[in-house]
Amino acid sequence: MSQEIRVRFAPSPTGLLHLGGARTALYNYLFAKKSNGKFLLRIEDTDRTRYVEGSVENLVDSLNELGIEYDEGPFREGESKPYFQSERLDIYHKHVQELIANDKAYYCFCSKEELDQMREKQQQNNETTKYNGKCKNLSEEEVKNRLGQESGGNGYVVRMKMPSDKIFYFEDLVRGSVQIASDQIEDQVILKADGFPTYHLAAVIDDHYMKISHVLRGEEWLYSTPKHIFLYESLGWTPPIWVHLPLLLNTDRSKLSKRHGDFSVSNYLQMGYLKEAIINFVALLGWHSADDRELYTLDELISEFSLERLTKSGAIFDITKLDWMNGHYIRNLPLEYIAELCKPYFTKESMDTSDETKYLKVINRARDQITKLPEIIEHARMFYEEMPISEENMEIVRQEGSQLVLKWFVEALNEVDRANTKEKVSDLVNTCSKELNIKGKNLFFPLRIALYGDCHGPDIPMLVDIFGIRECVEKINKFLV
Numbered sequence: 001m002s003q004e005i006r007v008r009f010a011p012s013p014t015g016l017l018h019l020g021g022a023r024t025a026l027y028n029y030l031f032a033k034k035s036n037g038k039f040l041l042r043i044e045d046t047d048r049t050r051y052v053e054g055s056v057e058n059l060v061d062s063l064n065e066l067g068i069e070y071d072e073g074p075f076r077e078g079e080s081k082p083y084f085q086s087e088r089l090d091i092y093h094k095h096v097q098e099l100i101a102n103d104k105a106y107y108c109f110c111s112k113e114e115l116d117q118m119r120e121k122q123q124q125n126n127e128t129t130k131y132n133g134k135c136k137n138l139s140e141e142e143v144k145n146r147l148g149q150e151s152g153g154n155g156y157v158v159r160m161k162m163p164s165d166k167i168f169y170f171e172d173l174v175r176g177s178v179q180i181a182s183d184q185i186e187d188q189v190i191l192k193a194d195g196f197p198t199y200h201l202a203a204v205i206d207d208h209y210m211k212i213s214h215v216l217r218g219e220e221w222l223y224s225t226p227k228h229i230f231l232y233e234s235l236g237w238t239p240p241i242w243v244h245l246p247l248l249l250n251t252d253r254s255k256l257s258k259r260h261g262d263f264s265v266s267n268y269l270q271m272g273y274l275k276e277a278i279i280n281f282v283a284l285l286g287w288h289s290a291d292d293r294e295l296y297t298l299d300e301l302i303s304e305f306s307l308e309r310l311t312k313s314g315a316i317f318d319i320t321k322l323d324w325m326n327g328h329y330i331r332n333l334p335l336e337y338i339a340e341l342c343k344p345y346f347t348k349e350s351m352d353t354s355d356e357t358k359y360l361k362v363i364n365r366a367r368d369q370i371t372k373l374p375e376i377i378e379h380a381r382m383f384y385e386e387m388p389i390s391e392e393n394m395e396i397v398r399q400e401g402s403q404l405v406l407k408w409f410v411e412a413l414n415e416v417d418r419a420n421t422k423e424k425v426s427d428l429v430n431t432c433s434k435e436l437n438i439k440g441k442n443l444f445f446p447l448r449i450a451l452y453g454d455c456h457g458p459d460i461p462m463l464v465d466i467f468g469i470r471e472c473v474e475k476i477n478k479f480l481v
């Protein structure tokens with residue numbers, strides 16, 4: 001039987017979930033779904049100095065809002081919270097001891113000052129900055145003595161004992177065959193002075209125990225992979241399949257980073273991007289289908305996604321594409337759904353949306369004109385508020401012909417019942433034109449100004465349809481002199 005596909009998203013709770021993180025989560029999710037596997041969420045919270053309060057909640061909420069569901073992980077109803085690394089310290093400590101006993105790791109007692117000096121000297125000599133191995137060959141006796149002197153175990157770290165002359169070869173599903181010489185890799189700290197493991201150790205141990213079959217993560221971890229392979233080999237375990245996802249780049253091909261703005265999922269949702277657009281957009285940051293199709297729902301992505309079509313070159317983050325997708329989804333998703341998403345913006349502006357029929361008609365029209373949800377207000381305000389009329393437009397309305405049109409129309413409207421309004425109103429406009437022998441802008445401008453506040457805008461039947469007869473009658477009456 002082939003091995004079950006098990007993948008994980010393993011964010012560190014150091015801030016808000018950004019779009020790059022969402023992409024990693026999405027690819028893991030898609031791959032798991034597509035292969036009937038499992039998708040795990042693991043919180044890598046072993047760096048206590050970088051821990052940001054509230055970020056776990058933001059990570060979990062953002063994934064939920066995007067609809068990226070995990071099969072195992074924290075905060076699921078009725079489940080314990082199995083995957084916080086900070087709750088698994090005993091497992092890491094056990095394996096640290098094993099590595100030391102097997103001469104794959106060693107205690108290091110160098111002080112911060114010593115390490116700083118070491119780095120400075122290497123920099124001056126234009127050498128690669130890395131730990132120089134000072135504590136690598138301390139005698140057992142010396143180690144014992146030094147450990148005895150340490151109070152509470154705070155004065156040392158444990159480092160992996162990287163062989164000096166090994167070349168690590170590994171296959172990456174995106175990068176192909178990779179080779180990295182061990183002399184480029186330092187003796188990485190695996191256990192810190194505060195008793196917490198570093199990412200490298202904890203991730204390897206967890207990936208092993210959680211039976212992770214494929215590690216999909218950002219390309220920035222490619223050069224750490226030999227460290228991980230070394231740990232797998234030293235612990236007698238089989239490494240997973242490596243899949244390093246391409247970097248995200250700005251349109252000028254510089255690396256996308258927090259310095260360039262707030263790329264958090266919560267910020268994009270708040271700006272009025274739909275989850276459907278965000279998912280679709282991040283899905284294409286490093287993956288494309290054979291026919292280069294651009295629009296996908298989450299379900300379509302699940303059936304189309306494949307690791308073979310991940311790209312190697314950096315993925316350009318082009319906001320204009322996201323805007324285009326967002327506009328597409330706003331126009332094409334079910335009207336009721338979009339209307340519901342727009343409601344909070346109306347509430348904020350104290351616009352009364354309780355007439356559901358009118359509200360849906362307003363949204364149906366206004367959604368064609370926007371890119372992001374909050375813009376809906378500027379295309380809907382005229383249906384809820386009295387718009388200021390310019391002096392020029394007032395003059396048009398006061399003209400004799402205009403008054404004739406308005407009077408004729410308001411009387412006719414009073415006789416139309418609510419059903420079938422659009423067609424009937426269209427007939428009315430024609431009859432009015434014929435009876436009064438007034439046409440073109442002389443006919444439309446006064447009506448549109450009275451109903452809409454401006455001479456340009458939607459056609460008259462549409463306006464009557466949205467406002468309803470009663471409101472149109474009230475509006476027109478206000479302009480009769």
Ligand code: GLU
Pocket residue numbers: 009010011012044199203216217218221
């Ligand atoms: N905690 C690491 C990060 O936040 C995870 C890297 C990995 O997936 O191995 O980037």
